[in-house]
Amino acid sequence: MAAGVPGGTAPHVGVDDVEVPILAGDDRHHLERALRLRAGDRVSVTDGAGRWRWCRFGPELVPDGPVEADPPPSPPITVAFALVKGERPELVVQKLTEVGVDRIVPFFAERSVVRWDEAKAARHHERLVRIAREAAMQCRRTWWPEVVETTRFEVVAALPGAVAAERHGAAPSLEHPVVLIGPEGGWSDEERGRLPGLVGLGPTVLRAETAAIAAGVVLSALRSAVVRPVSPPDA
Known part of the structure; x- marks a missing residue:
């Protein structure tokens, strides 16, 4: 709900x-x-x-x-995304807030181009929190998302219910309400071996920020019953 x-x-x-x-x-x-x-x-x-x-x-x-x-959204939806260049993290946070994601987690992947030191990460986190707040007011949310401080791949890979976005993965499901979005260069071999499961977001190759937004849209649509889960094929 x-x-x-x-x-x-x-x-x-x-x-x-x-x-x-x-x-x-x-x-x-x-x-x-x-x-x-x-x-x-x-x-x-x-x-x-x-x-x-x-x-x-x-x-x-x-x-x-x-x-x-208002009751809290259930189940809570999380999108964790590997940091991307320029102002695209701000776009991701804004749009994930608009579509109803509850927890937004930026992280560093092995092939992430973006690298922030502690001070820069703190400044960016403050800005992303402000962007989420502004977006939540604009889209009239009463439950605002949590924007987590930038973390590491190992942390997001261990989140309960997590799956990673990858072409040809399984259909998205609220049984796995945490989706990890990899960097533009893709998952490293070591990360790929530690992925908790795979979920597909369509047949095309998406830019990292597009994939993050798409994951939020699909999970939110499933939760609000705008779309229905895919039924398994007949045996």
Whole structure:
């Protein structure tokens, strides 16, 4: 079961406490300057952990409805992706948030071109968390994804329920709600020997960032019953 989404087209924004909702300065500036909200306009607020409510915008947010509590999405979906170059990690995090992925795990693979030292990894993690937050508000999620600090292949390969994306793998299934996406250069021989299982995302060769987004879309569609699992062929 997936969590609900506040209806309508009113802005949706994060707060620390939906009981006493207070806007952060950047969020208030965005609502006033970019979205041109005026006093009395409706806005939904969430703590990102399933609780949300309607408010009226103004110098202070005025609650305009009860606190609602959405159940957490089940099963939780994880996409772990080997780091890619440039701004593509940001694209991956944004789109995985939009489609409903619950846990996003960047990792270093043996053939990853990108290599961050500890300080750079911390800066990138902070930015990816911010991008996920912005995307969650835009797509009106009440349960926001966890963006994990960049880790190693050995860690993601050991995640319960994990499978790795590979051409000609089995059909995606919620029995394996954790999908690992390899680097542009492919899995190394050592990594291939440690892959927990294989899942296919279609007949074509996908770019790394496309594969990550495709995995999130398919798993989310299965969870929300937009598509149905593939039935096994008759014996």
